Amino acid sequence: MTRAYNFSAGPAALPEPVLRQVRDEMLEWQGERASVMEVSHRGKAFVECAARAESDLRELMAIPDDYHVLFLQGGATTLSALLALNLAGPDQAVDVVLTGHWGEKALDNIAASVKANVAASGKGDGYTGIPDPSGWQLTPGAAFVHYTPNETIHGVEFHDIPDVGDVPLVADISSNVLSRPMDVSRFGVLYGGAQKNLGPSGLAIAIIRKDLLGRHGRALPPIFELQNQARNDSMFNTPPTFGWYVLGLVLQWLKAQGGAAAMGEVNRRKAENLYAAIDGSGGFYRNNVQAPARSWMNVPFFLPDETREQAFLAEAKAAGLVGLKGHRALGGMRASIYNAMPEAGVQALVDFMGDFARRHG
Amino acid sequence: MTRAYNFSAGPAALPEPVLRQVRDEMLEWQGERASVMEVSHRGKAFVECAARAESDLRELMAIPDDYHVLFLQGGATTLSALLALNLAGPDQAVDVVLTGHWGEKALDNIAASVKANVAASGKGDGYTGIPDPSGWQLTPGAAFVHYTPNETIHGVEFHDIPDVGDVPLVADISSNVLSRPMDVSRFGVLYGGAQKNLGPSGLAIAIIRKDLLGRHGRALPPIFELQNQARNDSMFNTPPTFGWYVLGLVLQWLKAQGGAAAMGEVNRRKAENLYAAIDGSGGFYRNNVQAPARSWMNVPFFLPDETREQAFLAEAKAAGLVGLKGHRALGGMRASIYNAMPEAGVQALVDFMGDFARRHG
Structure with missing residues (x-):
């Protein structure tokens, strides 16, 4: 048996050198005399592993200092729901631009908590292209504009970042993160599940302009309050440590490439x-x-x-x-x-x- | 170097035979010519792996058929927030019994969404025991009573299931699940993070009496609606596949023990x-x-x-x-x-x- 070329959409192929390292240190990781899965997330070894992943992601994506980088439980769908709760009050408008299935799913999860408005949709054309930005019906003063730069099911990708003026642009980059350079400063939030381009499923990343957090005025469970994760280096609760570790190895591999x-x-x-x-x-x-x-x-x-x-x-x-x-x-x-x-x-x-x-x- | 005896509270030690199997099939899993992390959660191999884990958990815990068994992203803290949203309306009372740190944390996450009432607390005694059940101030008609059968920080454990009458009893069993037999039928919900007694962090289980779901009357983001996970075999979104797989191996090990x-x-x-x-x-x-x-x-x-x-x-x-x-x-x-x-x-x-x-x- 040999490994196949794996074209899965997610969970997806990981670099083989990463898997070999995971295998080789499965029983004993970094002198801890235990698997990386078995050590405390608050111990020195894991804290260093986690910090290196953040620092490598900041370097690879050239993330400005005025952005938080969070490593969270869940995936993009959970985050779309949490971002609506964290970035907008219940009476605020949020614009969404739909170019495929995942934009629709984000809309469903955003719409429960804010006044959602479909600013543009490619659905009428069977999601075969990007609606002309000149026709987008953007809401002045919206809390944010959400879009999906790459739609994994319909295979539709924005090759440029849309201009939405001063309204923060929020993008689900699950499937195209680090696939090419991207100007982070153009965005309010970049977020995604790890299981396509970064690591295993069950881990999500969020890159959030710092001024956007803590303004929603809602009574949220503390675990839904992203500000709490930002203040605690993503360890407000027990993070998905194994996924974070694998993601860190993928980032090291990307740097080597x-x-x-x-x-x-x-x-x-x-x-x-x-x-x-x-x-x-x-x-x-x-x-x-x-x-x-x-x-x-x-x-x-x-x-x-x-x-x-x-x-x-x-x-x-x-x-x-x-x-x-x-x-x-x-x-x-x-x-x-x-x-x-x-x-x-x-x-x-x-x-x-x-x-x-x-x-x- | 050899493996140590690892007394970590969570993430915690896993059975060594489980880690050896994970290591041995890291590059090629079950004839898939890919790692278990790299295959689709909707493919035949993973669906079978997931179903076997559910069936083994049902067998090991003797879970009656009128309970859902869910495998979810996140941990116990996320679930405590979701359970409040899913099991109670905003004006309903929820009683909590505090015997340590994690009960307090659950209370914080429950209280944002319901009328929470501390029915009993061991805090005055520094959490060194269980408040006498005869003194618990339970609210008639509460949506549920929450407690933590084993408090991992304070080392306080209930060795019997408290009697709360007809009100559903909801228990965070992160740290004592499958540590001994437990009569599931006495509970409305048993839930917990996997990273203490079952597997890696980032995965949670929830065992929920079926009649308790879908009655809250709230407008929730679909990803927060546990009924959606129940209807989709915990694959309403991409589950944490690697954690689910490891948990399955731990259950097989438990059966062998x-x-x-x-x-x-x-x-x-x-x-x-x-x-x-x-x-x-x-x-x-x-x-x-x-x-x-x-x-x-x-x-x-x-x-x-x-x-x-x-x-x-x-x-x-x-x-x-x-x-x-x-x-x-x-x-x-x-x-x-x-x-x-x-x-x-x-x-x-x-x-x-x-x-x-x-x-x-």
């Missing part, structure tokens, strides 16, 4: 290679997303019919290419090609797709 | 051995908890002065006994002796304590 700029070049080439294979297949493979909005991270595509889709999945698996089944909301295929997917993996998929099309076309 | 009844016998012997060492030390070691409320899981104890406490920690570590520093809220020492701590580990601690007292007494 050259950081966000280097990953951006690799990710651009991977995406170009795969879209070229789809577009050059004479219509055998189809991706319906408008070219300027095509995601570098998640590439959904369809075959001529379901029979051939079944054959594609089975033969791909036999060829060592797994996790290619599309999300049930969209069907078809989907190749998620996050940072941990090497160029050789995308090339193997491209080669397989060409061969499959010749045999089944 | 003979289950809750067998663990109860072992845990009773471990606790008796350690308390006998403390009580037999001629006052060199002190545990202040009243005998009927002494915890089988967490044994706080004090030395004559701080200088000797520092020496104790240093010499214990050199002898392969780690994680013995008490919680900052209480000071002193604390030995957490959960299921994964073997009797030999407690005996090693007892032997060390006797030797240390002779040399430093």
Whole structure:
């Protein structure tokens, strides 16, 4: 048995050197004579591990000092609900821009606590592009504008940061964090689950401009108050220590690869290679997303019919290419090609797709 | 280097055979050609792993069919906040019984969303015992009564389930779940973080009588609605898959040990051995908890002065006994002796304590 090229959308592939290190120190971590899972989050060894992950994330993303960096339990959906409670009062407006499934889900979780307004939606076009920003119906004085820079199911990605004036921009970057450089200072909040580009599921990160916290005026349970996590280095309660540790190893791996700029070049080439294979297949493979909005991270595509889709999945698996089944909301295929997917993996998929099309076309 | 006996309160020791299995299948899990962290939570392999964990937990705890078993992101503190929102309307009363730090923390998180009432508190006695149930000021018609059967910091444990009539009893069992048999049918909800007796941090379990969900009448974000998790086999969102998998391995290990009844016998012997060492030390070691409320899981104890406490920690570590520093809220020492701590580990601690007292007494 050998490891496959894993195109899962999340939980997703991790860099193999990271997994090897996790394996090698599973029983004894850093002279602690215990697994990293077994030591106190307040002990010196784990506190240093946690601080290094924060410092590496700040360096890799060039996060300004006036932003908190939080490591939290849960995922992006939980955070979308918490951010609405923490950044807006119950009577305040929050604008959302929808370009796919996860934006809709964030809206559901935001709308329970604020006056939510859909400023723009790509739903009418089946989420195949980004609504023209000139037509966005933004609310003056909104508490924040929420959007999803990369939609993992629909494969729609913003390649530029939208201009929403002085209103804080809040972005779910679960699926494209550190996939290329991103100007953090343009955002009020960047947040996401770790399980796509950073680590295992059950851990979320939030990068929050410091002035945005503590202004909501609500009576919240202390555990929902993000200010409490900010004041306690994300250890207001017991954090998901194992996930935090793995994320730290992924960040060290990213630094060794050259950081966000280097990953951006690799990710651009991977995406170009795969879209070229789809577009050059004479219509055998189809991706319906408008070219300027095509995601570098998640590439959904369809075959001529379901029979051939079944054959594609089975033969791909036999060829060592797994996790290619599309999300049930969209069907078809989907190749998620996050940072941990090497160029050789995308090339193997491209080669397989060409061969499959010749045999089944 | 060899593994130490780890008395950490949580994150805490895991059974070594579990860690060995996690290590051995870190790169390739169950023929998936990927780590368990890298596969979809909706794929066949993980769904089976998750279902087996639920089925094993139901078997080990003899959970009746009219209870949901949920595996959730977060820990006990998050769940205490969510349970208040899910089990009670904003004008309903909730009674809490305080026997230590974690009960206080649950109260803080419950009180933001309901009319909370402290029905009884051991605080006046420094949390050294359980307030006499005949004096509890319970509110007729309360939505639920919350208590903490085992307080990990103060080392106070209920050895019987209190009778609160028809009001649902809600218990945070983070630190004593499966440490002995427990009659689930006496409870409305049993919940806890995994990181003490079940697995790594970042995962919580909730065992909820089915009729208690969906009655609160609040507008909640869908991700806070536990009914949504119950309807989706705890996969309403991406669960903490790695933690769930490790917890499943711990449950298999517990079954191999003979289950809750067998663990109860072992845990009773471990606790008796350690308390006998403390009580037999001629006052060199002190545990202040009243005998009927002494915890089988967490044994706080004090030395004559701080200088000797520092020496104790240093010499214990050199002898392969780690994680013995008490919680900052209480000071002193604390030995957490959960299921994964073997009797030999407690005996090693007892032997060390006797030797240390002779040399430093």
